Amino acid sequence: MKPAIYVTRLLPEVVMDRLREYFMVRVNPHDRVLTRKEIMKNAASCDILLCLLTDTIDGEIMDVIPNLLGISNYAVGYDNIDIKAANARKIPVCNTPGVLTETTADLTWALILSVSRRIVEADRYTRTGRFKGWAPLLMLGQDVYGKTLGIIGAGRIGRAVARRARGFNMRLLYHDQQRNSELEKDSGAIFCSLPDLLSAADFVSLHIPLHRDTVNYISAGELQTMKRSAFLINTSRGQIVDETALLRALQKKWIAGAALDVYYNEPALTPGLTACNNLVMVPHIGSASTETRTRMGLMAADNAVAIMENRKPAALVNPEIWDCRRSIRS
Ligand code: GLV
Ligand code: GLV
Numbered sequence: 001m002k003p004a005i006y007v008t009r010l011l012p013e014v015v016m017d018r019l020r021e022y023f024m025v026r027v028n029p030h031d032r033v034l035t036r037k038e039i040m041k042n043a044a045s046c047d048i049l050l051c052l053l054t055d056t057i058d059g060e061i062m063d064v065i066p067n068l069l070g071i072s073n074y075a076v077g078y079d080n081i082d083i084k085a086a087n088a089r090k091i092p093v094c095n096t097p098g099v100l101t102e103t104t105a106d107l108t109w110a111l112i113l114s115v116s117r118r119i120v121e122a123d124r125y126t127r128t129g130r131f132k133g134w135a136p137l138l139m140l141g142q143d144v145y146g147k148t149l150g151i152i153g154a155g156r157i158g159r160a161v162a163r164r165a166r167g168f169n170m171r172l173l174y175h176d177q178q179r180n181s182e183l184e185k186d187s188g189a190i191f192c193s194l195p196d197l198l199s200a201a202d203f204v205s206l207h208i209p210l211h212r213d214t215v216n217y218i219s220a221g222e223l224q225t226m227k228r229s230a231f232l233i234n235t236s237r238g239q240i241v242d243e244t245a246l247l248r249a250l251q252k253k254w255i256a257g258a259a260l261d262v263y264y265n266e267p268a269l270t271p272g273l274t275a276c277n278n279l280v281m282v283p284h285i286g287s288a289s290t291e292t293r294t295r296m297g298l299m300a301a302d303n304a305v306a307i308m309e310n311r312k313p314a315a316l317v318n319p320e321i322w323d324c325r326r327s328i329r330s
Contacts, residue, residue: 003069003308006046008034008055011074012290015297022305023048040064048304053077059085069326070307074300076100076287077237078317079210086318090325093317094303098156099295100287105160107286108235111259112149112203115231115280117141142202142229142256144168150201151189152217153236154180158207162187173197176208198225203233210237220245223254231257235286238263243270250276261286 005023010016010031019025026042028034033054034042040061043049047067051057053075059082062068070092073081078095086093114120118141125131125139149165151158154176162172162183172189174180175197183189198204204226208214218232219242226232232255234241243264249255250273257278263269266284273279287296299315306313312322 003047004045005048005050005304006043007050008039008043009052009074011050011297011300012294014294015301018298018301019050019304022301022308036061048072048307050074050300050304051080053080056080058082059089062086062089062091070094070304070313072300072304072307072313073317074296077209079237081317083318087321090321092307092313092322092325094300094307094313094315095317096296096299096303097315099299100292101156101160103289103292104157104235104286105164107261107282107288108157108161108205108207108233109164111233111235111261111280111282112205112231113144115233115257115259115278116144116203120280121277144170144203146170147202148173148200150174150197150204151183151207152176152194152197152204153207153209154183154189155207155209157235158205159183159186161205161207162189173201194222195225198222199227201230202227203231205233206236206240208236208240210239215239216242218242218246220248223249226255228253229256231255231259233259235261238266243273246270247272247276250278253278 002022002024005019005025007025007027009028039055043065046065047069049065049068050072057071057080062085068091071081071086072094074096076095076097078093081093083093118139122139145168148171151162151174154174159182163186165172172187173192174183174189175192175194179191217240223245246258247270250258259280261282262284303313303315316322
């Protein structure tokens with residue numbers, strides 16, 4: 001008999017087909033996020049859980065799935081999964097790094113250009129019939145070309161964003177816990193402290209993972225350190241930025257603007273945010289291209305198959321437990 005996989009949301013058809021080759025597949029029948037109770041009930045008899053970044057998976061959920069041999073997350077970020085709890089239960093957890101890097105970097109650039117050149121505002125203006133003719137002072141934004149880009153987080157996505165800056169002849173600064181010679185080599189980025197980056201950059205772009213130490217990484221103090229002409233871009237995780245402080249910064253013009261793909265309590269938005277004209281907002285679509293969502297799904301499927309076949313998955317988040325992982329029922 002094939003092992004059982006529970007998929008918490010319908011994925012692209014080629015991914016579902018791949019999963020059916022190897023698994024008895026059960027999938028969330030609704031076009032919405034499942035409640036915690038529903039996951040507990042529906043996934044109870046599965047061997048592998050394939051979940052999304054919108055599913056919070058903790059020890060209690062792991063415990064109601066007695067045969068759980070592995071968790072495959074359809075995302076590169078895995079802050080939705082309690083890794084400590086998985087380690088304690090010797091459950092391997094996988095993610096989808098690499099395949100969404102360029103797509104997320106593309107979106108970051110779309111946001112940089114949109115917020116600096118007021119694209120979304122200008123679109124609203126045009127489509128509501130307010131465009132009465134070319135005017136010297138109409139919708140003036142700020143140049144991107146030749147400016148300074150500050151990248152926080154020198155991982156795969158941060159580096160991909162940096163590579164794209166070359167065409168815009170930008171000065172590149174970056175901050176991370178340690179220096180990254182690859183980034184310095186391929187983009188000429190200069191390492192600096194967080195305050196130095198914040199006070200010098202015209203665009204500050206966030207590419208760090210969310211964990212206990214990075215919650216509210218950008219808060220009132222950091223926003224006040226930024227230039228009044230600068231823009232903040234967040235395509236990482238909402239809780240990296242204190243959204244209440246950001247709202248104040250946008251209202252009081254501590255910074256020129258911001259562009260967000262992710263939110264503190266998404267999909268809920270801090271009240272007041274939508275009234276800010278100097279804010280571009282998109283609904284967590286960093287990896288949302290047809291090609292990349294398929295690649296992510298196939299990678300999540302391959303990770304699941306590897307666990308079932310006792311092969312170390314390509315993208316194992318907790319390799320330290322692999323050698324003492326739960327074994328397949330005999
Ligand atoms: C998207 O936010 C991801 O982590 O894959
Ligand atoms: C703008 O449209 C210009 O021709 O300068």
